Amino acid sequence: QVQLVESGGGLVQAGGSLRLSCAASGRTFSSYAMGWFRQAPGKEREFVAAISWSGGSTYYADSVKGRFTISRDNTKNTVYLQMNSLKPEDTAVYYCAADNTVKVWRTADKYDYWGQGTQVTVSS
Numbered sequence: 001q002v003q004l005v006e007s008g009g010g011l012v013q014a015g016g017s018l019r020l021s022c023a024a025s026g027r028t029f030s031s032y033a034m035g036w037f038r039q040a041p042g043k044e045r046e047f048v049a050a051i052s053w054s055g056g057s058t059y060y061a062d063s064v065k066g067r068f069t070i071s072r073d074n075t076k077n078t079v080y081l082q083m084n085s086l087k088p089e090d091t092a093v094y095y096c097a098a099d100n101t102v103k104v105w106r107t108a109d110k111y112d113y114w115g116q117g118t119q120v121t122v123s124s
Helices: none
Strands: 004-007 010-013 018-024 033-039 046-051 058-060 068-073 078-083 092-099 118-123
Touching: 004 092, 018 033, 018 092, 018 118, 033 068, 033 078, 046 068, 046 078, 058 068, 078 092
Parallel strands: 010 118
Antiparallel strands: 004 018, 018 078, 033 046, 033 092, 046 058, 068 078, 092 118
């Protein structure tokens, strides 16, 4: 069982930056692939970024590639999402997710554990 708690969301102007954190409980965090997803009002939850258990492989949605960076610190049981050059269309609730597998998925239904989400609002 893994419990995930996101933090770091907030209100930022377009062009600004935020860093989201996702703290995980459990002794086996280092064996989990981790993902970030987001959901804007009236829209489906969408993939943002994912990282393998070792941190050696990372994947991004085309919409955030070059602006967002996912990373993890297995000694701190934490995964991060550094978001730069933010745009109003990045406004959403951001969720982290965990899956106990060596594969890294881009689809939400493959992830077993979810955090409660953190709101990111980008003003124009």
